[in-house]
Amino acid sequence: MRISDLAARSGLSTKTIRFYEQSALLPAPPRTPGGYRDYPEQAVARLAFIRDSQGAGLSLAEIRSILVLRDSGQAPCAHVTALIHQRLNDIERRLTELAKTRDALNGLARRAALTDPTSCRESDICTILSSVREKPRG
Amino acid sequence: MRISDLAARSGLSTKTIRFYEQSALLPAPPRTPGGYRDYPEQAVARLAFIRDSQGAGLSLAEIRSILVLRDSGQAPCAHVTALIHQRLNDIERRLTELAKTRDALNGLARRAALTDPTSCRESDICTILSSVREKPRG
DNA sequence: CTAGACCTTCCAGCGCACTGGAAGGTCAAG
DNA sequence: CTTGACCTTCCAGTGCGCTGGAAGGTCTAG
Numbered sequence: 575m576r577i578s579d580l581a582a583r584s585g586l587s588t589k590t591i592r593f594y595e596q597s598a599l600l601p602a603p604p605r606t607p608g609g610y611r612d613y614p615e616q617a618v619a620r621l622a623f624i625r626d627s628q629g630a631g632l633s634l635a636e637i638r639s640i641l642v643l644r645d646s647g648q649a650p651c652a653h654v655t656a657l658i659h660q661r662l663n664d665i666e667r668r669l670t671e672l673a674k675t676r677d678a679l680n681g682l683a684r685r686a687a688l689t690d691p692t693s694c695r696e697s698d699i700c701t702i703l704s705s706v707r708e709k710p711r712g
Numbered sequence: 713m714r715i716s717d718l719a720a721r722s723g724l725s726t727k728t729i730r731f732y733e734q735s736a737l738l739p740a741p742p743r744t745p746g747g748y749r750d751y752p753e754q755a756v757a758r759l760a761f762i763r764d765s766q767g768a769g770l771s772l773a774e775i776r777s778i779l780v781l782r783d784s785g786q787a788p789c790a791h792v793t794a795l796i797h798q799r800l801n802d803i804e805r806r807l808t809e810l811a812k813t814r815d816a817l818n819g820l821a822r823r824a825a826l827t828d829p830t831s832c833r834e835s836d837i838c839t840i841l842s843s844v845r846e847k848p849r850g
Numbered sequence: 851c852t853a854g855a856c857c858t859t860c861c862a863g864c865g866c867a868c869t870g871g872a873a874g875g876t877c878a879a880g
Numbered sequence: 881c882t883t884g885a886c887c888t889t890c891c892a893g894t895g896c897g898c899t900g901g902a903a904g905g906t907c908t909a910g
Contacts, residue, residue, distance in 0.1 A: 578856070588857090589899060597897090608906050610857055616835070623837045630820055630841060631813045634897070640838060649832045654840050655824040658817055665814045669807065675769045676803045679796055682768055686793040694787045697754070699761045700778060702792050703768060716886070726887090727869060735867090746876050748887055772867070 575613040584621035591621070599624060599638055601645075631661045713751040722759035729759070737762060737776055739783075769799045 581588045594600040600620055603613045620641075627637045636657050643650035686702045698704050719726045732738040738758055741751045758779075765775045774795050781788035824840045836842050 576857080587899080590897085592858095593898060606906095608857080610906080619835070619842075620837070623842055627841050628897095629813075630816055640841075644834065644837050647834075649829045650838055651824065651827055651829045651832065651840065654838055655821070658821050658824060658840075662814065662817050662821065665810055665817065669810050669814065672803055672807050672810065676800065676807065678768055679800050679803065683793070683796050683800065686789065686796060689789055691787040691789045694789065696782065696785070697757070699758070699782050700788055700792055702789065702796075703765050703778075704761055714887080725869080728867085730888095731868060744876095746887080748876080766867095 575615070575617070577611050577613070580613045580617055580621070583618050584625070586621060586625075594621070594624065594634075597634060597638065599634060599641060630658070631665060632657060636661075713753070713755070715749050715751070718751045718755055718759070721756050723763070724759060732759070732762065732772075735772060735776065737772060737779060768796070769803065770795060774799075 575583075577588045577591055581591060584591070586594075591600065595602055600617065603611045603617065606612050623641075624634075624637055627640070628634075632640075640650045640654055640657070643653055682702055689702055694701050713721075715726045715729055719729060722729070724732075729738065733740055738755065741749045741755065744750050761779075762772075762775055765778070766772075770778075778788045778792055778795070781791055820840055827840055832839050
């Protein structure tokens with residue numbers, strides 16, 4: 575299978591496929607006499623796996639670490655489980671942070687709705703945003 | 713005030729302050745005869761404003777757009793309000809996506825807990841992750 | 851033989867917000 | 881005069897996951 579066929583079947587661009595090869599995610603395939611990459615069927619599954627893993631929030635580096643294990647003949651289950659829990663932690667943390675930012679923004683939106691533009695002085699730059707923190711002295 | 717003093721009072725590095733000047737966030741200050749930057753007091757407030765705005769989730773480009781307005785003598789209230797609502801939209805969307813990813817990962821974690829490592833065949837790479845999508849044929 | 855669709859390699863850039871380092875200038879203390 | 885803390889500019893790199901483009905090779909149809 576040539577690279578453009580693999581691209582069509584995987585939904586990735588040929589650029590991305592070559593990039594994955596260079597990133598050690600996809601093994602270098604054999605070449606035709608003319609020098610073209612000639613992929614086996616399994617390449618489709620491999621790319622699908624990469625996509626699924628990305629969908630699960632794993633980085634390419636993490637996906638590579640799974641593939642390295644698998645390619646060395648080991649079952650990567652324990653590793654995968656650990657990665658999943660790490661990601662879960664990350665995501666929980668980011669969710670918390672984002673929710674905090676959202677709450678702050680909602681507060682600002684409420685303040686903005688009450689702001690009289692004529693009350694803004696140049697030295698404040700913008701009273702809506704400036705008074706996010708209480709200033710010890712003004 | 714020299715740049716290191718401003719750095720100390722703003723909690724930023726001198727590198728960052730010069731970067732902000734180059735990014736048109738902080739006006740270029742006058743120089744001493746020796747060529748050193750010599751900041752006025754207001755610079756502290758300006759950097760504090762930038763930090764507050766970043767804390768509200770605004771990008772440097774957005775903050776710049778506010779400062780440009782203010783520096784041109786206009787009250788940026790309407791603009792700021794629009795930015796806040798845009799950010800709120802972005803954040804809500806990201807929260808939704810992250811929550812979806814978290815749910816997917818929780819599903820995977822549950823599946824992983826039930827996985828028998830001996831059931832993994834090499835062709836699957838990893839059954840925990842591979843079966844995220846149902847395959848039409850296997 | 852030629853057009854053009856595909857392939858190859860290599861290098862470079864995106865966006866974001868910095869950060870690091872080299873090479874050199876300034877200034878106050880001793 | 882020297883040391884050393886500070887300052888200057890400029891260039892380049894970080895991480896992430898690609899994406900673009902140039903310059904050239906291969907293969908098929910007509």
